[in-house]
Amino acid sequence: MRERLWVVVGRVCGTGYTEPTANFYELGGDSLLAGELMSALRAEFGTELPMNLLFEAPDMGTFVEDAVALVDSSAQRGGS
Template structure:
């Protein structure tokens, strides 16, 4: 699962963002790019990730690590709408 998320990060944001220690903001990430990434993840996994998951992560490795349980859980455990 983690590998699939990394692939999407690389496709949407660029390969510089695929380093675990990479900082989204230091690489030029902004709300538009964050929205594109979240949309791509929602399309791939069928789950809406909270935007603050990316905004509050100190680096991309933390973001991916924190995203795995959310995209890998059964729909009933995601706190659906």
């Protein structure tokens, strides 16, 4: 699942965002791109992820790990 999530990040945001230490804002990320990413992740995993998960993450690696945990948790509960 982690790899699938990174693929979606790269497809939506660009390959620069797929480095675990990359900072979403330093690479030019904004609320529009964040919305596109969250929509793509919802379509891929069937789980609604809160936007603040991305906004509060210090780097993309943290965001991906936090997102994996939420997607896993949602899957264990039977989806969103």
